[in-house]
Amino acid sequence: MNTKSIRFRIIILFSSILIIAISVIFASFYIFTDKIIYQEVDKNLSLHTDNLDQFNNVSGMVSILLDKNGNVLKSSIDLNSSSILFNNLFKIAQKNKASTFINQSMGNTPMRFLVKPTWVDNNLTEVLLVAHPIEAIQKTLNSLLSTLFVIFVIFIAPVILGAFLFTQKIINPISSIIKNMDDITTENLDKRLENPKSGDEIEKLSLTFNNLLDRLHQSFLRERRFIEDIAHELKTPIATLKGGIELTLSKDRSKTEYKRTLKETLIDTDRISKLVSNLLDLAWVGMSRNTHNNKQFNLSELVNDLAQIALKLGLQKNIEVNIDIKPNIKIYGDEGKITRALLNIIDNAIKYTKNSGLVSILLEKTSTEAIINIKDNGMGISKVDLEHIFERFYRGSKTAKTVGSGLGLAIGYGIIKAHNGSIKISSKVGIGTLVEIDLPISF
Amino acid sequence: MRVLIIEDEVRLNNIIKKGFVEDGFAVDQAYDGEEGQYLAENEQYDLVVLDLMLPKIDGITVCKNLRKKKSKTPIIILTAKSTVEDKIIGLDSGADDYITKPFSFVEFRSRVHALIRRSHQDPSPILEVDGLVLNPLSHVVTRDKNQIKLTPKEFAILELLMRNKEEVTTRTKIIEHVWDYNFEGMSNIVDVLIVTLRKKIGNGYKNKLIKTIHGVGYTI
Numbered sequence A: 001m002n003t004k005s006i007r008f009r010i011i012i013l014f015s016s017i018l019i020i021a022i023s024v025i026f027a028s029f030y031i032f033t034d035k036i037i038y039q040e041v042d043k044n045l046s047l048h049t050d051n052l053d054q055f056n057n058v059s060g061m062v063s064i065l066l067d068k069n070g071n072v073l074k075s076s077i078d079l080n081s082s083s084i085l086f087n088n089l090f091k092i093a094q095k096n097k098a099s100t101f102i103n104q105s106m107g108n109t110p111m112r113f114l115v116k117p118t119w120v121d122n123n124l125t126e127v128l129l130v131a132h133p134i135e136a137i138q139k140t141l142n143s144l145l146s147t148l149f150v151i152f153v154i155f156i157a158p159v160i161l162g163a164f165l166f167t168q169k170i171i172n173p174i175s176s177i178i179k180n181m182d183d184i185t186t187e188n189l190d191k192r193l194e195n196p197k198s199g200d201e202i203e204k205l206s207l208t209f210n211n212l213l214d215r216l217h218q219s220f221l222r223e224r225r226f227i228e229d230i231a232h233e234l235k236t237p238i239a240t241l242k243g244g245i246e247l248t249l250s251k252d253r254s255k256t257e258y259k260r261t262l263k264e265t266l267i268d269t270d271r272i273s274k275l276v277s278n279l280l281d282l283a284w285v286g287m288s289r290n291t292h293n294n295k296q297f298n299l300s301e302l303v304n305d306l307a308q309i310a311l312k313l314g315l316q317k318n319i320e321v322n323i324d325i326k327p328n329i330k331i332y333g334d335e336g337k338i339t340r341a342l343l344n345i346i347d348n349a350i351k352y353t354k355n356s357g358l359v360s361i362l363l364e365k366t367s368t369e370a371i372i373n374i375k376d377n378g379m380g381i382s383k384v385d386l387e388h389i390f391e392r393f394y395r396g397s398k399t400a401k402t403v404g405s406g407l408g409l410a411i412g413y414g415i416i417k418a419h420n421g422s423i424k425i426s427s428k429v430g431i432g433t434l435v436e437i438d439l440p441i442s443f
Numbered sequence B: 001m002r003v004l005i006i007e008d009e010v011r012l013n014n015i016i017k018k019g020f021v022e023d024g025f026a027v028d029q030a031y032d033g034e035e036g037q038y039l040a041e042n043e044q045y046d047l048v049v050l051d052l053m054l055p056k057i058d059g060i061t062v063c064k065n066l067r068k069k070k071s072k073t074p075i076i077i078l079t080a081k082s083t084v085e086d087k088i089i090g091l092d093s094g095a096d097d098y099i100t101k102p103f104s105f106v107e108f109r110s111r112v113h114a115l116i117r118r119s120h121q122d123p124s125p126i127l128e129v130d131g132l133v134l135n136p137l138s139h140v141v142t143r144d145k146n147q148i149k150l151t152p153k154e155f156a157i158l159e160l161l162m163r164n165k166e167e168v169t170t171r172t173k174i175i176e177h178v179w180d181y182n183f184e185g186m187s188n189i190v191d192v193l194i195v196t197l198r199k200k201i202g203n204g205y206k207n208k209l210i211k212t213i214h215g216v217g218y219t220i
Helices: A006-050 A083-095 A135-183 A201-249 A255-286 A299-316 A335-351 A383-388 A408-418 B010-022 B033-042 B059-068 B084-092 B105-119 B152-163 B171-178 B188-202
Strands: A062-067 A072-075 A100-106 A109-120 A123-133 A295-298 A320-325 A330-333 A358-365 A369-376 A422-428 A432-440 B002-006 B026-030 B047-050 B075-079 B097-100 B127-129 B132-135 B140-143 B146-148 B211-213 B217-219
Touching: A006 A100, A006 A109, A006 A123, A006 A135, A062 A083, A083 A100, A083 A109, A083 A123, A109 A135, A135 A201, A201 A255, A201 B010, A201 B105, A255 A335, A255 A408, A255 B010, A295 A299, A299 A320, A299 A335, A299 A358, A299 A369, A330 A335, A330 A432, A335 A358, A335 A369, A335 A408, A335 A432, A408 A422, B002 B010, B002 B033, B002 B171, B010 B026, B010 B105, B026 B033, B033 B047, B033 B059, B047 B059, B047 B105, B059 B075, B059 B084, B075 B084, B075 B105, B084 B097, B097 B105, B127 B152, B132 B152, B152 B171, B152 B188, B171 B188, B171 B217
Parallel strands: A320 A358, B002 B026, B002 B047, B047 B075, B075 B097
Antiparallel strands: A062 A072, A062 A123, A100 A109, A109 A123, A295 A330, A358 A369, A369 A432, A422 A432, B127 B132, B132 B140, B140 B146, B211 B217
């Protein structure tokens, strides 16, 4: 048995407590009995001593009178050579002024002696020894002791068994949870623990585990989906790349044809490397405490730069760009990442606004936050799409598959969140979209 | 042979087209499900290459719709979806083959030829009539082991005639299967090509093989 297991520890603790408790009860019982019996004997002895003549005939009772030197003056029995015994008792009498009770054997008979010295002006004049045989009492006490011991030993087995059963009852549900949890792997993450419906901590534990499994399962599915999406995103450019190369190699071609193929492959490799750098950005977002590039920077200047880019992008589609930027708003963070997030959003605004539309970029601050509003009067986003807009690889139902990687907003969202900011998108189909980004400002 | 490619990725679509054109196929391209379905329903194709994730109507629906309208044209699905479930769904919707991206172009070509062969119920990949042998994959035509050089269009007409040997192939059918949607030439181009084709394969032989059925078409 594992000595560190809770089961073992509970059994040991439980049994020890019970065994100690029983021992204490039994010991007290024995000591108490012993005391009461001797008290009774001592009471009799004192009584007899006070009325020595009257009780002289009590069977087994011995009374001896010693003089101040320890010699026997008077004795109720024949004394042989047991003067050593009296020496011992006489020494006790010399030390104590009051009467003393003591067990002492006379020959083979255990006796209870009362040693009563008589002192006159601090001089010991004589010592009276009165004794009762206590053989019967000692035998009774001894048999009581052995009975108690036997009872005690008999008790131990059921106590340990009880402790074992008790532990079993507590531990069993936990053991079954352990067994069930053991069976759960990444292959069957949808498996759940049975609810014991016991209303106790075990039920709570099961429910907590199940909730944890739910969350794990969800994130596992999300990750798997993400990896499938990545594979899918990579497959099409790779298919184009591979197909183009294989086709070109299938027979001899002119120099210009080879050149054209190489140019085509460059387009695909660009697309693949862009996807990979997007994935790296996502990975950055995933690492929550990545702050080594953080420093204070001027958000106003950054947004202004981006607005200039928006102006240029808008020029091709004749889109008017309204800019309203309050100066000298500073925030703390990774300037490159923030640029990336904002550029994604501004780019989307231009992309989904029709020719001669209007995009406005606004930056202001409250006492604690910098607020960036990017508004367009483009095609808008449907309610269904809006719910999923920040999901990785989510593409709106109306956007053509070839536009973008489907990662831009997910990355933007992650970056803003990593800077303790918030991003909100409200939109109406056919009317336009408003993206509001709040970032905490530094002082 | 005339092929329709339904694939929204423009560049991949062009590459597949280029490969087919070099095989002497007439190729039409569609970039979404709706356009693809319209073309497949209204034109005569020997094969349709179909992507699954398409704008407007997805590939599976296109495939099911075509089969619902009793179209017998072989359909080959070309997609990035590569799980067993996806393949089952694809094939069960009525497709004849399923290829996942990224694919080997050579394998793709062989599968395309195999499907066309099967749809014409030709057991052998090589077509043969009276010592005239045509290999669709290697593009080689021989008569009694002498190689005959043909232009892609001549080759395509000869292949069509040989696949339908002992049957009359009409001029319209030749135009439908050898030229793509954008063909606006006159139908006598067929007659002109037949004349040169007959000359090339019949040079020095008594049996010219290609016979004219007046007012209807040609047979071999």
